[in-house]
Amino acid sequence: MAETKTYREALREGMVHEMDQDESVVLMGEDIGVYGGTHLITDGLIDEYGPKRVIDTPISEGGFTGAAIGMAMLGMKPVVEMMTWNFSFLASDQIIQNAAKVRYFSGGQVEVPLVIRGPNGGGVQLSAQHTHSLENLYGHFPGLKVVSPVTPNDVKGMMITAIRDPNPVIFLEAGALYGTKGEVEEGDNAVEFGKARVAREGSDVTLIAYGRQVNLCLRAANTLEEEDGVQAEVIDLRSIRPFDEDTLVRSVEKTHRAVTVQEQWRWFGVASEVAAIIQEKAFDSLDAPVQRVSGAEVPAPYARNLELEAFPSEKQVTNAARRALYIEEK
């Protein structure tokens, strides 16, 4: 049975599913209780589960993230909301220095089953300080798992997996897509980490993305089919760490061309890592250099027209694919 739900509803459903199964699952964050959450993800949950399981915290990311790490070390399963991932800079010391390393420091004796979740990336005119894509930052550190689901079904299934995971999980939501709808499986639809999803099958070029840019790639794939008769395959990475190299390599072995797309800045980004993996693992299958499409190298602008210019566009993606196919750009 599958029902059409919004990304927001599916995300809440994933958390609720686990809260019902396991009393040690608690939610923490700024204004998530009485107010219902800035993005209304946790709306109504305090009435159902009470203030001991839906905890309003002070405006102190470093403090409540540290507290949640301590709770996790002692057996709780906190799900911490960052109002946006931009505020996690204040908590990054706790995340990187403690959450990611306690298990290692303790020789595996102490686990940190912690989920930190919130909206990542931009696209809704929040300007420079509130528009960051942090997947490469957190994906850099061993000890953290980093996921970035784009469909409602995946956001539910990956939230269930994240809460069950004994390690700290950085859960990057597509903030601009909370209202988008899609079919969501009922009940336990846990989605395994480290498995990419083939969002569209194709034979001529592979477009690789995660989060919001997957939808951009799907639109670009349709355009390529209509205008150029090109069958593009779209791969949704879903999970940044652990990373699914096999699906990627299989696809490029089939298509011989790849375009990697990311919203974040070009330098040191996930797209670069993807390009490197492809040339290492599928070199003999490549017919063209792997193309990268990234955000413009500027702090995110506020003005709508400039913001649109600063993020990857459908045209950039289709033209990158055309370059890889040695056909004329449009």
Place this chain on the structure above:
Amino acid sequence: MPEVIMPKMGDAMEEGTLLKWLKSEGDDVSEGDPIAEIETDKVTMELEAEDAGTLAQLIASEGDDVPVGGAIAFIAGEGEEVPERGGGEAAGGEAEAEGGGDSEAGGAQATATETGEEGAGDGGGEAQAAAPSGNGAGGNGQFRASPIVRRLARENELDLSKIDGSGPAGRIVERDVKAAMERGDAKADGGTDEQADGQADGQADVAAPEAPTEGQAQMQGFQPARLPEPTGAEGTQLVEPTRMMKVIGERMTEAKQHVPHFYATVEVDMNNAMALRKQLNAQLEAEGIKLSVNDFVMKACATALRNHPNLNAIYTTRGVELHQKADMAMAVALDQGLITPVIRDAGSKGLAQISRESKDLAMRAREGGLKPEEYQGGTITVSNMGMFGIESFTAIINPPQAAIIAVSSIVKRPAFDENGEVVAASMMKLTLSADHRIANGRDGALYMAEVQRVLENPVMLMV
């Protein structure tokens, strides 16, 4: 695997010429036996066997240019078969083995360089001609082709030279190969026999020098289109430049094109130096030492550098490297070319030692017996044509050095002394060529004046 490879005899060496086989196919060889003569751009030397066994296969032919690390021959141990060659990847792996070692030219490091993809495909230069078919990518190192194209060529035995690339800069891309496969006109040519014949034909033509490749021509500063074809007229003779001449040509062209030369000439009164030389030689006769004028000049040039370090310098990627010690290269003319062996730290050596070393180096240079370390790494050069009665000449800088000094003949002629009286003088012209990126005219002038002062007051050579 006892494969004999072209050793690396110096940092800059990329290939060598197999001049002559000293053993024949089927001969038994012991470790250390000379098996071939090879020529690099600097020396001719004997290549010794590193393993004992039967010289089962001569892979390179006399006259072949073989890249460093490329296979020359195969020595089979007891019961060992000559391996199939030309499997592409396998050859690349083998080339990483150590080879060469102690040769007559002495202790040169002979580790083969990594050959990488291109080398793997080529299976070692000329040896490739003997390779069996199936290495479609073999001759393709020079083509721009995408990885999938190279793989398709390998798998389908295609000759990429027959396919036009439609990608950027003529890159051969997948669709070009697919189209060629449909047309069926890109198959690599037949098998071993045919290719072996081709090689034999090539040898028969050896008298005719090859037209320079584009790369060579560029290095030599020629525009291929402007080079005339040989006229072939009566009374002409076509001579193929030796490897050494090619290298000299390339380096001198590079120097003249890329190094901004300036020149400064002084005329030195050599009376005092000649008198001192006569006196010293009389004293040293018993020891069998005879100092030459050139020894005085080299010593003076080195001594004068003490106060002019920017003429004892190397132009490097990251700036000008000034050297304290003057490693003085001296140009030695050979029958076919020239070489510049180096007297290390000439400034701190006495005249007698400079004399001994220069005689030894010059003699061995003419015999082709110099070790690479003996002719590499000079910091300044002296070129002496005094013995040919030359009044004056200028020399081309030997990059990356900053300067070269051209030494001309001593000419007896009248001159004025300090009282204005006409006296007989022995005058010699010295011309400095210096790199204007490193030194300015004033530096050159002051340095040459210092050389002049030292030679005219040769007691300065003693301090």
